[in-house]
Amino acid sequence: MHHVVLERWSRGASPIHRRDPRAKLAALLVFLVVLATAHRSLPALALALFVLLSAALLWARLPLMGALTRACIVLPFTLVFAAAAWLSGDAARGLALLLKSYLSALAVLLVVSTTALPVLLRGLEMTGAPRFLLMVAQFLYRYLFVISEEGQHMRKAAVSRGASVGGMVGNGARFRAAAGALAVLFARSYGRAGDIHRAMLARGFLGHFQPLFVLRFQTRDAAFAVLASLAPVLLRAAVERAL
């Protein structure tokens, strides 16, 4: 089975991967605040922050182009609002929206690509995030795999019986078949999700996941948190002073 790329990336062994999730979350929070509150010299600051994130991606030994491309996932949503701002005569606001949303997505991607999900959730839990919300996130993550796996099974079965996925546009029968397959996919995934829940209950699941590991916040985690938080602050100060 193929698996989500981020899950594979998060199992790396770089210095950033080894840092405590709370240190990374603190740095991420500072980065997002610095970015969100920036108004002056935004294109130059955005370029500087982009270089900073790219350097961090390389330090984390993640594929740079792959990460930069994946962060574009937010653009279809923000493009709509950016276009509306541009059409209303405020092109600068539209550009700011695009830059901020892309860089925010890239920063979040950097954190989730360098922290295994259970560790990240554990870190969030220890910082006081609601446990119920975290459990929903964990189930969502697992069930994404379920849908992905069921979809791949169905695709193999369809292709092995001569189906082709291309040419749906203008072909009503093929479109209806695809729509039906999608409905079956969700029905099958729902059934599988029920099986998984039963298997969890059978092994004593009582409503929350027990942690297998204990997080220890070390001196180097604190140093990382301070330096990684200072970097965007100093960059912003330098850019605003220079321009």
Next chain:
Amino acid sequence: MPSSVTPLSNVTPPSNATRPSNVTPPLIDVRDLRFQYEDGTAALQGITFRLEAGETVALLGANGSGKTTFVLHLNGLLSGKGRVEVCGLAVEPRNLAAIRRKIGLVFQDSESQLFMPTVLEDVAFGPLNHGLSPHDAIHRATAALERVGMSAAADKAPYHLSAGEKKRVAIAGILAMDPEILILDEPTTFLDPIGQRALAELLANLPQAKILVTHDIPFARAICTRAVFFQNGTIAAAGSVEELVTRFGWDFALEPAKSKP
């Protein structure tokens, strides 16, 4: 599992030796159990069944005869009409936590049983839920993975494993819980012949009472002390595996395949 294994035919069913336990027999006592699915299918129509300590019982029968539905009642995943007791505890909501400590259930589809990000975390899931410390849970999980020959996969994501490896990890997840009773639903599915023999040896040497839902007749004969035959939601007969497969015309499954001229 280790590759140096004896032929399946040389695996001997366990004796009735029991492991130390303060639980008095029978371990499972089911009386007149009836269950109907929401679509109206009467899956169980008056099942009466007992499992004594040290026994290994095969549940035989055609697809859809009610075997899996029956075992899902034993730890309260399904609830029908009738009396079900496990180790003296009635299977009802207030006892479910205790009962699920006593029964380890390996599901037919091991894909459904593996949901944690790594193999080690998945195998440790049950022990953690049962109150073990992380250190002890890791120790249990590591030992269970060793028993099924999957130690090398401890840090892998379960999605990366082959079907046979997933089955072995699913079994390890149950062994790590150290239950009083093991229930295995089609345990040999996806296992290659070497894996099947190794599993038979492993099960034969485990002290727990076991229930095996299986269509694998040689496997059942190798490790089961007795069998019951399900038919249309009822237990149609009980006896040895040989007696039942002969009586119901399944004895061809015991014969070696003959090549055509």
